[in-house]
Amino acid sequence: MEIPGSEGKAFSEPDGMDSEIRTPATTPPMEPKRLHPLTMVQRIIVSLPALVFIMLPVLRSGDSTAWFNLIFGAMYLVFIVPWIALHYLRFRYWITSKELVIHSGVLTRRRRNIPLERIQNIEIEQAPLQRMLGTAKVIVYTAGSARAEGVLEYVSIGEARDIRTVVRNLQQQLEQEETASWSDESLSGAFMSDETLSDEPLSGESVGIQASGDLRPSKPAVLAGELLIALDTRRVFLAGAFRFSLVYLAVIFSFLQYIEPDPTLLFSWLMRGPLEPLEARIDASPVIAAVMGVFGAVMLGWLTGVLVTFNRYHRFKLELIGDKLHRSHGLLTLKEGTIPLSRVQSWILRTNPLMEAFGWVRLEVQTMGINIDQSGYQVAMPFGRMEEVAHILAAVGAPVMPENWSPVSRLTIRRFLARSHIVLLFIIGIVQIWWSGIWWLGVLSPVLLAWSFWRYHGMRVADDDFWVAMRKGVIRRQTWLVPIRKLQTAGWYANWFQRRLGLASIYVDTAGASSGRSAELPDIEKLTAQTIVTRVYDRFQSVL
Amino acid sequence: METPLAHTTSQSGESQSDSRPAAGSEPRPFAGVSFDALASLDASIVKVWRLKTGIFLGIVALGVLIWDILNAFQSDRLLPFGFWSLIAAVSAGSIAFWVPSLRYRYWGYELGNEELLLVRGIFNRVHTIIPLQRIQHLDVSQDIFEREFDVAKLIVHTAGTRSSDVILPGLHQDVAESLRDEMKQFITDQAL
Numbered sequence: 001m002e003i004p005g006s007e008g009k010a011f012s013e014p015d016g017m018d019s020e021i022r023t024p025a026t027t028p029p030m031e032p033k034r035l036h037p038l039t040m041v042q043r044i045i046v047s048l049p050a051l052v053f054i055m056l057p058v059l060r061s062g063d064s065t066a067w068f069n070l071i072f073g074a075m076y077l078v079f080i081v082p083w084i085a086l087h088y089l090r091f092r093y094w095i096t097s098k099e100l101v102i103h104s105g106v107l108t109r110r111r112r113n114i115p116l117e118r119i120q121n122i123e124i125e126q127a128p129l130q131r132m133l134g135t136a137k138v139i140v141y142t143a144g145s146a147r148a149e150g151v152l153e154y155v156s157i158g159e160a161r162d163i164r165t166v167v168r169n170l171q172q173q174l175e176q177e178e179t180a181s182w183s184d185e186s187l188s189g190a191f192m193s194d195e196t197l198s199d200e201p202l203s204g205e206s207v208g209i210q211a212s213g214d215l216r217p218s219k220p221a222v223l224a225g226e227l228l229i230a231l232d233t234r235r236v237f238l239a240g241a242f243r244f245s246l247v248y249l250a251v252i253f254s255f256l257q258y259i260e261p262d263p264t265l266l267f268s269w270l271m272r273g274p275l276e277p278l279e280a281r282i283d284a285s286p287v288i289a290a291v292m293g294v295f296g297a298v299m300l301g302w303l304t305g306v307l308v309t310f311n312r313y314h315r316f317k318l319e320l321i322g323d324k325l326h327r328s329h330g331l332l333t334l335k336e337g338t339i340p341l342s343r344v345q346s347w348i349l350r351t352n353p354l355m356e357a358f359g360w361v362r363l364e365v366q367t368m369g370i371n372i373d374q375s376g377y378q379v380a381m382p383f384g385r386m387e388e389v390a391h392i393l394a395a396v397g398a399p400v401m402p403e404n405w406s407p408v409s410r411l412t413i414r415r416f417l418a419r420s421h422i423v424l425l426f427i428i429g430i431v432q433i434w435w436s437g438i439w440w441l442g443v444l445s446p447v448l449l450a451w452s453f454w455r456y457h458g459m460r461v462a463d464d465d466f467w468v469a470m471r472k473g474v475i476r477r478q479t480w481l482v483p484i485r486k487l488q489t490a491g492w493y494a495n496w497f498q499r500r501l502g503l504a505s506i507y508v509d510t511a512g513a514s515s516g517r518s519a520e521l522p523d524i525e526k527l528t529a530q531t532i533v534t535r536v537y538d539r540f541q542s543v544l
Numbered sequence: 545m546e547t548p549l550a551h552t553t554s555q556s557g558e559s560q561s562d563s564r565p566a567a568g569s570e571p572r573p574f575a576g577v578s579f580d581a582l583a584s585l586d587a588s589i590v591k592v593w594r595l596k597t598g599i600f601l602g603i604v605a606l607g608v609l610i611w612d613i614l615n616a617f618q619s620d621r622l623l624p625f626g627f628w629s630l631i632a633a634v635s636a637g638s639i640a641f642w643v644p645s646l647r648y649r650y651w652g653y654e655l656g657n658e659e660l661l662l663v664r665g666i667f668n669r670v671h672t673i674i675p676l677q678r679i680q681h682l683d684v685s686q687d688i689f690e691r692e693f694d695v696a697k698l699i700v701h702t703a704g705t706r707s708s709d710v711i712l713p714g715l716h717q718d719v720a721e722s723l724r725d726e727m728k729q730f731i732t733d734q735a736l
Contacts, residue, residue: 487678488704488706491671493665494669495668495669518705537673537675
């Protein structure tokens with residue numbers, strides 16, 4: 001089979017993961033290209049577990065009467081392997097000056113054209129197998145689509161980076177062509193106000209965009225990023241230590257289901273050798289068994305949390321390249337992705353009481369139209385200090401966070417207590433039909449009291465010329481920072497009970513925020529609520 | 545608590561007056577707004593709502609009636625035949641009569657220079673401010689009942705998700721269309 005020349009060149013390149021982002025000499029137009037030939041090998045390897053599964057009865061017992069499975073195995077070889085080869089031969093992609101074109105399909109031919117200006121994010125992903133083979137998966141996300149619009153599985157890592165660079169350069173070129181008719185705001189990342197941008201000595205791409213015509217598009221943009229934050233190993237371990245994961249349960253159960261071992265045998269196998277005395281203790285007392293069980297489960301959850309976090313955020317790096325945040329991380333599976341700042345709708349600080357006690361916080365962004373898999377919320381920094389958050393915000397040209405926090409009305413304590421006690425009494429009332437001993441559930445009452453005070457303490461609102469900020473949550477405390485210029489609609493509402501107490505809830509809606517996870521805060525004094533919303537709206541009008 | 549708020553209010557007043565004097569000088573009376581000060585819906589919408597609620601609740605009441613008939617010859621029944629049907633019919637009738645007029649009473653809107661303000665709700669009163677620049681597109685729609693009474697609803701789409709389609713129901717058809725045409729001018733390329 002023939003491989004286009006450029007493909008071969010990209011392939012022969014040494015591992016490009018650490019080299020800087022290169023710009024191919026010529027941008028448009030590109031020859032139609034095939035995927036990396038090793039794609040076929042990878043597909044076959046990935047499909048092997050299925051074959052093993054089909055052949056399991058034969059492999060397990062050497063049972064030659066399982067001819068049915070043998071036939072399936074043979075069919076696999078006859079159909080799947082040629083299908084993989086055909087798929088490879090049929091798959092072509094290329095980039096024109098206007099769009100990314102992907103032709104694919106064995107039986108059904110698909111021709112997908114993705115306009116370059118709609119491409120928001122190009123993610124490069126490398127699972128362990130791909131890292132060994134020097135290939136990568138390129139995932140193309142567009143504005144306003146629920147899932148990945150185009151996936152190239154797999155190309156060489158150098159080629160993946162080339163694709164990203166070419167698309168970026170062409171996008172820039174398209175934008176510059178439009179600059180004449182557009183106002184500058186839509187280009188420079190509407191989030192950043194123009195004066196803050198010009199203060200910031202940004203290099204490369206952003207200069208190309210800002211200067212609108214000074215730099216010719218043919219000039220290759222050297223993308224030098226500004227490192228915003230990099231997490232070292234110690235920090236990632238620490239982040240994991242604050243996390244609790246129950247993933248291990250799923251793993252254990254699926255493992256048990258697959259192997260179906262004898263539980264007593266497994267237990268005695270686990271408890272052999274040095275753990276013998278432990279087994280004797282567990283046999284002796286159910287209380288010790290229960291305590292040990294809980295302790296074991298918690299430890300396992302904690303350990304999994306550490307491992308999962310470490311796997312995901314190993315060598316986490318956040319850079320600012322032009323008007324995009326560039327993020328790369330991962331231990332086994334490497335991920336690289338971009339978040340265009342113009343798509344950032346709000347910033348969310350997340351923490352929990354434990355993290356808060358030690359001064360740690362996690363920074364997320366709520367975006368519009370990228371990767372709905374993560375429901376529009378992406379992690380900008382998994383674990384860090386408030387100073388680091390402030391540094392990131394300053395670097396992207398965002399104004400300083402508001403300081404003038406005001407609490408909500410104390411009546412919210414009363415409302416919460418009333419509401420939760422009605423629910424509690426209802427549950428007790430229903431359950432006691434069958435079991436009168438449910439009365440002990442009443443011990444929850446003081447817990448609810450403490451909770452209501454804690455909840456009240458966490459609820460805060462602040463606003464200034466650039467932000468509306470709302471903080472809420474007890475266990476999962478979140479602070480929403482909404483740039484006023486990103487407001488879509490705003491308002492306040494009050495149900496009958498709130499109106500009786502002279503309270504109202506306020507909300508600020510942004511594009512793409514999922515319902516239930518948006519900036520809103522209940523039980524503010526009605527007059528204050530109205531003042532805040534009106535003031536925010538006034539500022540919105542004067543900013544625009 | 546009042547101090548920081550008052551402080552920022554004065555700030556906003558300043559920043560507003562220097563950047564956009566024309567609109568900054570006029571007050572935005574969202575806060576103290578009462579339903580008398582707002583434009584109300586077309587009175588015919590009450591009939592439409594009564595009709596719709598009546599049909600829906602009528603079907604429910606019919607279900608109760610059928611249940612009553614099916615149980616008419618049960619020997620151990622305590623209540624006379626038609627008791628539950630009567631209750632269902634009376635409550636359906638009164639709900640269908642009163643709730644629409646209450647809904648009408650607690651619905652108000654106002655098209656300002658730069659925003660659409662909606663105030664609505666019997667139990668949960670919601671005030672929504674929709675900046676006209678944020679409008680993505682506008683629909684005027686009518687179902688068969690609304691067509692009969694010459695009313696229409698205006699659906700305002702923004703990129704926000706919470707009120708991605710804000711619905712202003714029960715406008716006279718001409719009013720809905722003129723509102724749409726008026727708001728249409730504000731649709732910009734930069735609604736995001």
